[in-house]
Amino acid sequence: MKHFTSVHDVSDIKALVKQALEYKADPYKDQRLGSRKRIGMLFLNPSMRTRLSTQVAAQQLGMDAVVFNVGSEGWSLEFEEGAIMNGTTVEHVKDAAPIMGKYFDILCIRTFPSLKDRDADYSEFYINQFIKYAGIPIVSLESATLHPLQSLTDIVTITEAISGPGFQPKTVNRKPKVVLTWAPHVKPLPQCVANSFAQWVNTWGEAEFVITHPAGYELDEQFTKGATIMHDQNAALKDADFVYVKNWSEFRDYGMISCTDTSWMLTNEKLALTNQAKVMHCLPVRRNVELSDEVLDGPNSLVTTQAGNRVWAAQAVLAELVR
Ligand SMILES: NCCC[C@H](NC(=O)CCC(=O)O)C(=O)O
Numbered sequence: 084m085k086h087f088t089s090v091h092d093v094s095d096i097k098a099l100v101k102q103a104l105e106y107k108a109d110p111y112k113d114q115r116l117g118s119r120k121r122i123g124m125l126f127l128n129p130s131m132r133t134r135l136s137t138q139v140a141a142q143q144l145g146m147d148a149v150v151f152n153v154g155s156e157g158w159s160l161e162f163e164e165g166a167i168m169n170g171t172t173v174e175h176v177k178d179a180a181p182i183m184g185k186y187f188d189i190l191c192i193r194t195f196p197s198l199k200d201r202d203a204d205y206s207e208f209y210i211n212q213f214i215k216y217a218g219i220p221i222v223s224l225e226s227a228t229l230h231p232l233q234s235l236t237d238i239v240t241i242t243e244a245i246s247g248p249g250f251q252p253k254t255v256n257r258k259p260k261v262v263l264t265w266a267p268h269v270k271p272l273p274q275c276v277a278n279s280f281a282q283w284v285n286t287w288g289e290a291e292f293v294i295t296h297p298a299g300y301e302l303d304e305q306f307t308k309g310a311t312i313m314h315d316q317n318a319a320l321k322d323a324d325f326v327y328v329k330n331w332s333e334f335r336d337y338g339m340i341s342c343t344d345t346s347w348m349l350t351n352e353k354l355a356l357t358n359q360a361k362v363m364h365c366l367p368v369r370r371n372v373e374l375s376d377e378v379l380d381g382p383n384s385l386v387t388t389q390a391g392n393r394v395w396a397a398q399a400v401l402a403e404l405v406r
């Protein structure tokens with residue numbers, strides 16, 4: 084693995100999931116693997132889970148992690164080739180990234196989309212500039228279109244749940260039914276988590292995968308191809324074993340919100356349509372907008388386990404890059 088910015092960087096998903104679960108069983112088994120290695124973590128946007136879980140993962144491998152909230156504390160970066168820098172940006176990524184390449188062995192970056200310019204966002208303009216100029220492995224901590232550390236975690240979480248004693252598929256030998264459902268929100272959010280989840284589940288190939296959303300919220304087909312897409316949420320939820328709840332803004336009418344229908348919120352009434360599905364969400368979650376309290380606080384919620392698993396996914400990825 085050279086970089087970790089999408090599922091395409093992974094040659095064997097199942098092996099990486101296995102590695103993550105091995106770290107969960109024995110967190111310090113490779114505590115010297117990353118000795119004398121250092122990761123830099125650049126945040127152009129806020130984070131709680133990604134930041135803390137990746138730091139913990141690095142520590143468990145014996146690596147140092149340096150966090151830089153570049154969005155709020157650093158010089159504002161210029162990314163445009165040939166820019167005449169007589170405005171508000173202070174330093175070009177061409178100058179900054181190679182220096183970070185000297186300080187660190189691996190550079191991890193969070194950079195959200197603008198949700199204004201679809202072509203620029205979907206070209207992954209910002210993270211690709213770091214790949215071009217830093218000269219060291221780059222790890223996405225959520226980029227303009229994808230969130231691969233989250234998606235690896237999600238596959239780890241599903242794998243763990245279906246291997247456990249409590250899992251009862253509807254029919255024997257059936258792949259688990261995984262439903263990604265759109266949920267309402269108060270503001271336009273990136274498509275990253277949904278794109279990435281779809282990309283990973285499709286590549287993994289071990290689920291019967293359904294995506295449900297209101298008309299107009301179709302995601303980019305490059306990520307969803309292979310999934311069944313339905314506009315009827317109740318029909319989609321039937322017999323689901325896992326329900327992944329996420330809001331995203333529109334891809335076609337880019338960054339827009341055309342649906343404010345609160346009935347898309349996942350409630351216990353909707354959960355009753357499923358095969359006692361486990362409920363997932365990447366967090367942070369808007370309670371009683373995306374998901375009801377009763378679901379989040381109820382026995383079907385996997386969200387805390389899922390967020391806890393972020394550590395093992397990050398540890399597996401860092402270990403692979405160090406190796
Ligand atoms: N990293 C996980 C999700 C990050 C981001 N959510 C947010 O921005 C939520 C903000 C809010 O609820 O106001 C997203 O959906 O891609």
Ligand SMILES: NC(=O)OP(=O)(O)O
Binds near residue numbers: 132365366367
């Ligand atoms: N799920 C996730 O990426 O959370 P943070 O935004 O808190 O890192």
